Amino acid sequence: MEGNRLIINSDNSVFELNALSADEFPKFVPLDPTNSFELTIPQMKRLFNKTKFAISAEETRYYLNGIYFHTVANGSKTALRCVATDGHRLAKTELDLSNAVNIAGIILPRKFILQLDRILGDFEGKVKMICTDTQVSLEADNFIIISKLIDGTFPDYEKVIPVSNDKLLQVEAEPFFNAIDRVSTVNQDKTPTVKLQFENNNIKIMATSTDSNKGDEEVAASYAAEALEILFNSKYILDLQDVIEGETMILELLNQSSPVIVKDPKDATSLYILMPMRI
Numbered sequence: 001m002e003g004n005r006l007i008i009n010s011d012n013s014v015f016e017l018n019a020l021s022a023d024e025f026p027k028f029v030p031l032d033p034t035n036s037f038e039l040t041i042p043q044m045k046r047l048f049n050k051t052k053f054a055i056s057a058e059e060t061r062y063y064l065n066g067i068y069f070h071t072v073a074n075g076s077k078t079a080l081r082c083v084a085t086d087g088h089r090l091a092k093t094e095l096d097l098s099n100a101v102n103i104a105g106i107i108l109p110r111k112f113i114l115q116l117d118r119i120l121g122d123f124e125g126k127v128k129m130i131c132t133d134t135q136v137s138l139e140a141d142n143f144i145i146i147s148k149l150i151d152g153t154f155p156d157y158e159k160v161i162p163v164s165n166d167k168l169l170q171v172e173a174e175p176f177f178n179a180i181d182r183v184s185t186v187n188q189d190k191t192p193t194v195k196l197q198f199e200n201n202n203i204k205i206m207a208t209s210t211d212s213n214k215g216d217e218e219v220a221a222s223y224a225a226e227a228l229e230i231l232f233n234s235k236y237i238l239d240l241q242d243v244i245e246g247e248t249m250i251l252e253l254l255n256q257s258s259p260v261i262v263k264d265p266k267d268a269t270s271l272y273i274l275m276p277m278r279i
Helices: 041-049 059-064 110-120 173-184 234-242
Strands: 005-010 013-018 036-040 066-074 077-085 089-097 106-109 126-131 135-139 144-148 167-172 193-198 202-208 214-220 228-233 248-253 260-264 267-274
Touching: 036 041, 041 077, 041 089, 041 110, 041 126, 066 089, 066 110, 106 110, 106 144, 110 144, 167 173, 167 214, 173 193, 173 202, 173 214, 173 234, 173 248, 193 234, 228 234, 234 267
Parallel strands: none
Antiparallel strands: 005 013, 036 126, 066 077, 066 106, 077 089, 089 267, 126 135, 135 144, 167 248, 193 202, 193 228, 202 214, 248 260, 260 267
16 A cells, blocks of 8 residues: 555556545445344345345336235234235235334335345245335354335325125136246237136136237136136236145236235235226
């Protein structure tokens, strides 16, 4: 060092670089641990993996560019709930905590969540999370990560969860997703769409493209309500394949224009909403 210049010599090479005073580096200030709790790595990854696919990438609605993180009363326990939505679909999951924590509602940025996936990797053990009104920190044995929160108001997601969907359908998950994947290949339009026709214990999956390609396939299902046709973005349906754990999945329907509830019988803590497209 010579003043604010860093000089590096190596064999026949010499480099001179500008440097700043270390005093100008941001000071590390630990967060107030009032709202802190511990999670295992699998628990944390599960919460994020169940919801991050629904995070919006639309920068104009920046308050949707992350996961809404808050606590709710679950009987005598406190549950940590994660919600993400892009306006076309919604993902919600929760986890019971062992200690009482009060998080009124914060939005974890998408970048923070994606970086955690890379940083944690195969890391095992527990992590400590601390949440404040403006920041969140994640601390393990040998590292700590602090991130700013998204400064915005997350929409009242409870209002978009239907309460009157009275038509129930149950279908085997793998054959259903495989059929959607096959049929949707004929439609390479900017917004890939599939039409689902529900009738007489059967789902007919149909797709067409602007250049007249067509694909149809039928999948057996348990459905005894009146016939119904709904148009969906096929990508949004296929994104559910990574979060459905059970062999079957349940769809709660109302009509061709109302949101559809998707449930996993093997995971009572999670719920997904798909908005139909206009026919």
